[in-house]
């Protein structure tokens with residue numbers, strides 16, 4: 001059965017639900033009113049996954065995108081890029097593969113600014129790269145970016161001039177429109193933004209401010225996608241970081257799951273990162 005559902009999932013790396021102290025959490029108060037309003041509607045998800053230590057990216061993302069508790073499977077939280085054993089789980093269980101098996105079209109919206117993504121060294125392949133290459137066989141590249149058929153990881157392309165990009169910078173609203181355009185052509189469209197985690201690790205107040213300012217303009221526009229019938233907007237994260245300027249490291253805070261539009265209520269009862277994939281699959285049945 002095809003219920004015609006279309007989903008945009010924006011993954012924001014290192015975004016937790018922090019304290020109400022404006023000195024350490026730039027997201028509280030009214031500095032970013034649109035982003036604040038969106039996050040105020042979020043369901044808090046546990047990112048600790050029943051495993052000691054601070055939550056980390058490889059296991060957190062693998063859990064978020066497979067529905068398998070990867071931290072428990074490996075016995076610890078694993079940072080950075082997934083190790084070989086975790087890649088096997090990602091290839092077998094990822095959301096793209098699961099959706100394709102039930103006849104749904106999927107895409108990863110991020111642009112890869114390289115000629116052959118299959119040549120990325122295995123130790124530098126992120127969770128999303130592993131799942132895109134294994135389930136979809138390809139990722140979007142330079143050509144798609146220049147045609148507005150992909151979104152750069154930094155949204156505005158401002159980091160790309162050092163990498164040989166000689167095109168225009170774009171405003172966050174334009175990038176949001178590109179993402180919405182792609183999402184209209186697929187059942188499930190994923191976009192990954194990781195500069196939040198970088199800014200949190202840098203513990204640089206100006207950089208954190210700029211990063212959140214970009215999201216303040218980008219995310220509410222992407223969220224308008226959910227105003228149409230049978231459209232769902234999701235925002236999720238893997239662990240906390242940027243919401244606490246008192247530390248260079250990740251936090252053990254819960255992470256926000258924002259769901260807007262059709263079936264949003266199905267996501268409001270979820271409890272951990274591992275619950276997201278089953279809820280997405282359930283939305284299509």
Ligand SMILES: [Zn+2]
Pocket residue numbers: 014057197198201241250
């Ligand atoms: Zn990190």
